[in-house]
Amino acid sequence: MERSRNSFTVQKFGLLLLVLVIVPASAFACKVPVFRYALERWNVDQYTMVVMLNGEPDEEIARAIKRVTEVSATDAANVEVQVIDISTLSPKQQWQLEDFDPTVETPHLQVFYPERNGQRKLCWEGSFTSSTLDAWLSSPLRSKVAEKLVAGASAVFVLVECEDSELNQRVEATVRLGVQQAMTEISIPEGVIPRFGANEYLQQHPEASLDDVLRCDVPLKVEFEIARLTFDDQDEKALRAMGSGLAASASGPWLIPIFGRGRMLDAIDAKELSSQTVMNACQYMVGECSCTVKTQNPGVDLLMSANWSESLGGDTVVIVDSQADLSPQLIEIPLGTSTVGSAASLQADVALQAADDQDASHEAGAVDENVTAGNAERSDPSVETWQPGGVLIFILAGAGMLAMWLASRSRSR
Known part of the structure; x- marks a missing residue:
């Protein structure tokens, strides 16, 4: 006993x-919400563009290569460039190239997602032209998303549409219901410290942490935006390609939550979408940032032409x-x-x-x-x-x- x-x-x-x-x-x-922590303190990850040539390029292709190289060098977009002339490689060297197909016509472009844990995944490949390069470096919808985020939006939900217009409408209605519920029920965590006046606050509250101080003066609020990517929008083929790599199905429609400096959460397929699913995504993005190491958080950055530091x-x-x-x-x-x-x-x-x-x-x-x-x-x-x-x-x-x-x-x- x-x-x-x-x-x-x-x-x-x-x-x-x-x-x-x-x-x-x-x-x-950390009391700072995930979406704000990501906006202020997570640098964007680099995509990799691999341009494959077979001998000297013509004048137009040479200009395009020079342009994307300058973009990479000046950080005008989060992209690194590799130019490979396969005519200078032996068959053995060619087979050692990542995701290389010797039957493809050149010039050829491969776009890889940012590396994660030392590995990278092929996002898209196709013919390398000046117009293709333009489509990958920037697009109207990505610019709009960036503007919304630096203006204070917690996140932008991009609805990637399919050919079925009625299904697209039903999905958008579900998303709007979830977003409205989130903006009504979710609030900013207590304990976030505004940048100005932080010195006095920290002196008066010894238990407070410097991590909880905001790094910029963008309005801090719970606000979600919705944008639609139409099925036949050729200007946004790069955005669709980046999202499809995170989607369970290629047909769509799917929903892509984007926050921070253009970070995408995994695409939510229409079959799995509900107002509660949207609510859950909102709760994660507005919740306290419990893991400050970026690579240990879900999501993949978008390739975007945006000067985040200057905008903030x-x-x-x-x-x-x-x-x-x-x-x-x-x-x-x-x-x-x-x-x-x-x-x-x-x-x-x-x-x-x-x-x-x-x-x-x-x-x-x-x-x-x-x-x-x-x-x-x-x-x-x-x-x-x-x-x-x-x-x-x-x-x-x-x-x-x-x-x-x-x-x-x-x-x-």
């Missing part, structure tokens, strides 16, 4: 420790995912009209910053010139993973599991 009481006591102690783990963990989540004021802080360890790093973007650098240069900046500057006040200056260095040292995001709170959670979790194990052994005796 005594053994049973001891077992019950140990079991209660273990459950208490588990509760102590769960409650603080939720408290440490030029002084945002961008978090760059390290390919080596996936840990978030902070990059300071200077004030003014400078653009976000290429992926390679940003990674170089990360290494330079890690080696030469561990002063947290450097990071605080990119958030708000009024935030003091003392506050920055208290809430340095670059070491947030192993703050005392995180260590405490780790210890409590271990103690809880040990207590539960002791209880099970006590019962088995």
